[in-house]
Amino acid sequence: MTTYWCEHAVLPGGLRHAVRLGVDGGRIREVLPDEPAQPDDHVLAGVVLPGFANGHSHAFHRALRGRTHDDGGNFWTWREAMYGVTHRLDPDSYHQLATAVFAEMVLAGYTAVGEFHYVHHAAGGRRYDDPNAMARAVLAAAREAGIRITLLDTCYLEGGLTASGHLPLDDVQQRFSDGSVQAWAERVALLADDDTSRIGTAVHSVRAVRREDLADVGRFASDGDRPLHVHLSEQPGENLACESFHGCTPTALLAGEGLLTPSTTVVHATHLSDDDIALLAAARSTACFCPTTERDLADGIGPARRLHDSGVPLSLGSDQHAVIDPFEEARGVEMHERLETLERGRFSPSDLLGMATLYGYRSLGWDDGGLIATGHLADLVAVRLDSPRTAGCGADQVLYAATSADVTDVVVGGEPVVTGGRHRVGDVGALLGDTIAAVRR
Secondary structure (H helix, E strand, C coil), X not given: CEEEEXXXXXXXXXXXXXXXXXXXXXXXXXXXXXXXXXXXXXXXXEEEEECEEEEEECXXXXXXXXXXXXXXXXXXXXXXXXXXXXXXXXXXXXXXHHHHHHHHHHHHCEEEEEEEECXXXXXXXXXXXXXXXXXXXXXXXXXXXXXXXXXXXEECCCCEEECCEEECCCCCHHHHCCCCHHHHHHHHCCCCCCCCEEEEEEECCCCCCCHHHHHHHHHHHHHCCCCEEEEECCCHHHHHHHHHHHCCCHHHHHHHCCCCCCCEEEEECCCCCHHHHHHHHHHCCEEEECHHHHHHCCCCCCCHHHHHHHCCCEEECCECCCCCCHHHHHHHHHHHHHHHHCCCCCCCHHHHHHHHCHHHHHHCCCCCCCCCCCCCECCEEEECXXXXXXXXXXXXXXXXXXXHHHEEEEEECCEEEEECCEECCECHHHHHHHHHHHHHC
């Protein structure tokens, strides 16, 4: 058995000091607070938290960071720049880019990621010899970077939605589509879970899948006991188009077709009515907020507290990776609420930590992660308490002071992936620079 000695650790009952963790087979086998360190212990200084779960990621969007702020615009103009990045993505370049992006996540403290994957085929929709070549490239990247992954393989069949109906796929979107739900399901069925990977499902949005196809996607997800994620009400324009064409909100449309279940996660959930919130609560679906993306794209501030009060679990993601920092995402939920309500303390530190860890793991199908507890996955993050940012802060409020730069050690499945602030793959910054340059040529 491998043992880790934590100067401080956040356990389910709160902060404890001098905690020894026995780890075997990738799981925590014993938790012993108030224990002195032993000579063979691996020492984790500072405060040790459960590994963070990045509930919503589009790895290739990382190539846009710092390159979309010159001409103003909105979500829809940003989307055109995002589509432009896809032109140079193939299995090799995507594998290299995703490896670098996932390594950046682990450096920041993420130990699990939900990759919302829809770049399935070659440019123009041409099929690779292996129909899952792009998916396998992403899965291999996660293994190399040392992060757990739930590949949320995404059904994307239509080019958009207006008051008159769905639009055909454009030239870029052709590579996102399998042509039908059946073809999509047959391709996804060729992928399998393993020790560090889960195969989940997603509906891109009500814009990209017709009403008559939604139930079939839901049945496939349910039959395979797979998580189901969906972009929901990120933009008022999406709501307006859905209400004009279908006569209901996107949330009501999903509910009516049976897609809202405890295994469903709705991403963004920014522009919701009271009735929408009630539907999500009744279904016990999760809402995944991505605060740094939602403010970067001027999406708006979602109803986090109202969802929480209704019983909807909240998780967090970094989405387009304008920022990769779980502390910033967690703080973002609270700070956005403060701006909206003019009140502080809308969520407690333990609430925010649960969003960033436990509920994120559960939304990705890892029900045994996100806690430092016996029997749970040995995914751990050590955060220093002596940096210029964290010096003097209470260990139990480190989420409000730390940034990703304060992460010193990351353990995934009991194995060190980041030690002393360095990832096992080497210089992550250089790796990112090289891979992003390659896809932007």
